[in-house]
Amino acid sequence: MANIISDETIEYVGILAKLELSAKEREEAKKDMGRMLDYIDKLGELDTEGVEPMSHIFPVQNVFREDVVTNGDTRDEILKNAPKEKDGMFVVPKTFD
Amino acid sequence: MGKQYETVIGLEVHVELATKTKIFCGCTTAFGGAPNTHTCPVCTGMPGSLPVLNRQVLAYAVAVGLATNCDITRYCKFDRKNYFYPDNPQNYQISQLYLPICRNGKVEIETENGKKAIGIHEIHMEEDAGKMLHDELDDYSLVDYNRSGVPLIEIVSEPDMRSAEEVIAYLEKLRMLIQYLGASDCKMQEGSMRADVNLSVREAGALEYGTRTEMKNLNSFSAITRAIAGETARQIDLIEAGEKVVQETRRWDDNVGKSYAMRSKEDAQDYRYFPDPDLVPIVVSDEFLQEIKGKQPEFREEKMARYKEEFDIPAYDIDIITGSKHMADLFEETVALGAQPKKVSNWLMVETLRLLKENNMDPEDIRFSPKNLAGLIKLTDAKAINSTVAKEVFEEMFKNDIDPEKYVEEKGLKTVNDEGALRKTVEEVIANNPQSVEDYRNGKEKAIGFLVGQTMKAMKGKADPSMVNQLLKELL
Numbered sequence: 283m284a285n286i287i288s289d290e291t292i293e294y295v296g297i298l299a300k301l302e303l304s305a306k307e308r309e310e311a312k313k314d315m316g317r318m319l320d321y322i323d324k325l326g327e328l329d330t331e332g333v334e335p336m337s338h339i340f341p342v343q344n345v346f347r348e349d350v351v352t353n354g355d356t357r358d359e360i361l362k363n364a365p366k367e368k369d370g371m372f373v374v375p376k377t378f379d
Numbered sequence: 380m381g382k383q384y385e386t387v388i389g390l391e392v393h394v395e396l397a398t399k400t401k402i403f404c405g406c407t408t409a410f411g412g413a414p415n416t417h418t419c420p421v422c423t424g425m426p427g428s429l430p431v432l433n434r435q436v437l438a439y440a441v442a443v444g445l446a447t448n449c450d451i452t453r454y455c456k457f458d459r460k461n462y463f464y465p466d467n468p469q470n471y472q473i474s475q476l477y478l479p480i481c482r483n484g485k486v487e488i489e490t491e492n493g494k495k496a497i498g499i500h501e502i503h504m505e506e507d508a509g510k511m512l513h514d515e516l517d518d519y520s521l522v523d524y525n526r527s528g529v530p531l532i533e534i535v536s537e538p539d540m541r542s543a544e545e546v547i548a549y550l551e552k553l554r555m556l557i558q559y560l561g562a563s564d565c566k567m568q569e570g571s572m573r574a575d576v577n578l579s580v581r582e583a584g585a586l587e588y589g590t591r592t593e594m595k596n597l598n599s600f601s602a603i604t605r606a607i608a609g610e611t612a613r614q615i616d617l618i619e620a621g622e623k624v625v626q627e628t629r630r631w632d633d634n635v636g637k638s639y640a641m642r643s644k645e646d647a648q649d650y651r652y653f654p655d656p657d658l659v660p661i662v663v664s665d666e667f668l669q670e671i672k673g674k675q676p677e678f679r680e681e682k683m684a685r686y687k688e689e690f691d692i693p694a695y696d697i698d699i700i701t702g703s704k705h706m707a708d709l710f711e712e713t714v715a716l717g718a719q720p721k722k723v724s725n726w727l728m729v730e731t732l733r734l735l736k737e738n739n740m741d742p743e744d745i746r747f748s749p750k751n752l753a754g755l756i757k758l759t760d761a762k763a764i765n766s767t768v769a770k771e772v773f774e775e776m777f778k779n780d781i782d783p784e785k786y787v788e789e790k791g792l793k794t795v796n797d798e799g800a801l802r803k804t805v806e807e808v809i810a811n812n813p814q815s816v817e818d819y820r821n822g823k824e825k826a827i828g829f830l831v832g833q834t835m836k837a838m839k840g841k842a843d844p845s846m847v848n849q850l851l852k853e854l855l
Contacts, residue, residue, distance in 0.1 A: 298649055300463055337456050337654030343662045346434035349398050352405030355416040360423055360524075370414040371521035374465040377511065 285319035287312040381619070383583035386611045387591075388546055388576060389538035392553060393531050394563045395507065395571040396439045402506050402530035403430030403473065403658075410569075414523035422506075422528035424468030430657050432457075436530040437480070437661060439562040440504050441671045443532060444481030446556045446678065447499050453663045455480050457504075457655045462648050465522050466508040474533075476652040479503035480661075486556070488548040497549050498537030507531050532562075538577065538588065543607040547600050550574060555679050559704045564743055567599050574603060579624070580614045589614070590624040594631050594638055606631040610638055682707060690720040696728055703742035706731075712749035718756040726752060730770060734777045747780045755783040765843050767835075768792045794843050798850075801834075801842055805850045808833045819855055827851055 292312050296303055303311060357370060366373035401408055404421035420428035444451050455478040459471040484499035509524040534553065540546050554565040554572060565572040579591035594610060597603045609631070614624050629638040677685070679701050686697045701707050706727060713723045735742060755776060759769050764787055772783050772792070787793055808830055809816055818826035827848070834847045 298461075298651070338656065338659055340659065342659045345431060345659050346437070347400075347405065347431045349400050349433050349435035350405065351400050351407045353407070353417075353419045355412075356419060357413075357415045360415060360418050360420075363423070363425060366519075368519075368521060370416075371512065371523050372415075372465075373519050374522055375520070376513065376518050377465050377520050 283313070283316045283320055284323065285316040287315045287319075291315075384580045384611075384615050384618075385583050385585075386541060386607070387538050387579050387581065387588055388540040388542075388607065389591075390534075390536045390540070390546065390549065391575040391577070391593075392534040392536075392550070393573040393575075394443075394534065394553075394557060394565060396436055396530040396532060397561060397563050398433055398435045398439070398530055400433055401528035402433050402436050402504070403528055406528065408529050412525055414521075415525060417525040418527065422468075423524050424470070430473065430655075432658060432661070433530065436504055437663075438671055439530075439560070440480045440502060440532050441663065441668070442560050442675065443534070443557060443562055444484065444502055445672060445675060446560060447481070447484040447486050447502070447534070447553075449481035449484030449499060449502060451663055451668060452478050452480050452482060454478065454660060455663070456660045457658045458652045459655045460650045460652055462650060464508075465520065466511050466527070468509065468522075468524060468527060472506060472508065473655055473658070474505035474652075475503035477654070480663075486549065486552050488545060488552050490545055490548065495539075495545070497539045497545070497552075500535045500537050502532050502534045505531050505533060538579075538591075543604040546576070546603060546607065550600065550603075555702075558743075559676050559678050561676075561704070566741070570598070573597075576603065576606060576610070578607065578610050578614070580611055580618065589618075590626050592624065592626065592638075593628045595628060595641070596630050596632075598633070602631065602633040605633065605636060606638065609636060613638070676704075690714070690724075692720055692724045696724045699732070700724065700727060705745060706742040709745060709749055709752070713752045713756075716749055716753035718753045719760075722756050722760075723752065726756070726773065730773050731777070734774065745777075747776045751776050751780060751783055758783055758787060762843055763787070763793055765794055765840070767840055767844075768794070792841060794841050798846075801838070801846065802850055802854075804837050804842075805834055805847065805854055808837060809851075809854060816855065827855075 289308075289312075292303070292308055292315070295301075295311075295315070296308075361367045361370070361372070364372045398408060400406060401422055404419050406417045406419050406422055409417065421430055441451055455475065457473050458476045460474045460476070461471045463470055479501040481502035482500070484502070485496045486499065487494050487496050489495075507526050507529040509522050509527040512521040512523065536549065540549060550572075557563050557565050557572075563571055567573070574597055576594045576597060577591050578594065579589035581587065581589040592610065592614070594606050597606055610629070617624050625640075628641040630641050631638045682701045683697050686692065686701065687694070690697075699706075700710050710720075710723055710727060714720050731742075731745065734740075735745070755769060755772060758764050758772075759766070764772065768787070772781075772786055775781050775786060776783060812830060812833060815826045815829050819830070830851055831844060831847050834851070835842055835844060838847075
């Protein structure tokens with residue numbers, strides 16, 4: 283494996299992804315991530331000189347909607363996705379900025 | 380004497396666009412719905428839902444870009460800004476980092492030292508977040524996603540401003556341009572225009588910028604002015620004490636008049652931006668650009684110059700009237716209906732401004748139509764109602780946009796121009812007020828005012844005071 287993931291990196295990625303990993307999971311994740319990066323490095327072998335980076339693989343552009351209201355009140359349906367609801371709102375852990 | 384310092388300010392201004400629907404779904408952007416009644420799988424971030432760009436958002440963003448002399452990015456796209464916060468149901472905000480729609484613009488402001496250009500670094504399109512509700516007593520928070528997905532543009536200026544006055548002039552300028560475009564109502568109090576202030580200080584004459592802080596939670600021009608003064612003083616104090624300014628985000632508490640650190644750069648978020656694969660690239664065609672250019676309105680400066688040419692009204696009136704697109708439209712349409720410009724201007728400058736102030740309203744909230752204002756002026760021109768009645772009719776019109784002619788007819792407010800009837804009333808008033816009559820005849824000119832008042836009262840206000848005056852003088 284050419285890419286060695288450090289403990290600090292996996293710790294940092296864990297924080298960003300809000301994941302708590304056990305020691306065993308961490309070791310596995312380090313290996314998985316190293317392998318993934320090795321795979322991606324393969325692409326670096328290609329000569330991409332003068333090739334514009336693309337963000338999309340389909341030759342499609344300018345897909346728009348007109349500014350017309352098409353959705354009604356589907357609150358009851360939407361709230362079915364909430365683990366908990368109160369007064370028509372989603373209940374989440376107490377969060378302050 | 381101590382050292383001289385210079386304040387360096389750049390702004391990030393968020394403007395909520397006046398579209399009917401959200402940026403990526405067909406939910407209404409209407410204000411004030413019950414929580415989560417304006418939501419769908421797209422704006423609540425449900426897996427498998429697919430955002431599609433509202434064409435009007437692009438049109439408004441390009442229009443604002445043109446009005447601020449920006450280069451329009453002909454090939455642009457959306458990126459995901461990743462962060463976890465419950466007001467953001469997707470765990471990413473759809474925004475633009477790599478290819479924002481507008482770049483390299485500038486607007487001109489008036490300063491005490493003349494005109495000054497403020498550079499615009501970029502304008503990008505993005506979505507607003509939901510609203511969080513916290514109750515101190517509860518151990519949970521509640522989220523309403525009605526605002527989630529409401530379209531915003533973020534206008535990022537260059538650090539070109541040096542004082543609170545310049546910041547306010549710049550914001551006023553943006554507000555005017557955007558209101559004239561109809562792209563937003565730009566109300567700071569209601570949050571449809573929000574400004575974050577990036578501020579640093581440096582010794583006068585220094586070439587390098589100092590370390591900057593970003594201040595949030597500024598809801599009015601006066602809060603911005605106070606926050607700039609407060610933050611400038613805080614940073615100078617730190618420097619004078621030999622300490623360092625820390626690059627951080629600070630929250631301004633306008634009630635206390637102090638700012639508090641929210642988060643510093645050390646724990647700054649790593650947003651891991653990447654192109655949003657759900658949204659296809661946007662290619663701004665020549666046709667689209669021409670279409671938007673063709674629809675650009677006459678902006679305030681051009682309008683002011685034209686009014687000066689066309690209408691015989693004072694510069695002060697022009698300034699006030701063109702200070703609101705809605706009022707300028709109202710003025711022009713009323714004049715187009717045949718009313719004399721000076722009279723239209725008077726109704727706007729005196730009674731309208733008075734009622735707006737009393738009711739705590741903005742010019743944008745005026746509801747009466749040009750047709751009814753023109754109708755009212757026609758009635759006064761024809762002397763069909765006197766000025767007191769006209770004011771009363773106007774108040775009703777201001778409240779309920781009534782048709783003045785019908786209203787005057789129904790309420791029987793028409794001035795009695797029948798000289799016979801008026802003469803009879805005047806004679807009665809003279810007979811019933813011998814004391815005043817005597818006073819007047821003994822040279823007490825003021826006594827006639829009382830008699831005019833009595834006659835107007837007897838006529839229930841429906842007489843032309845100048846005619847009453849004339850008749851009284853004649854009969855005395």
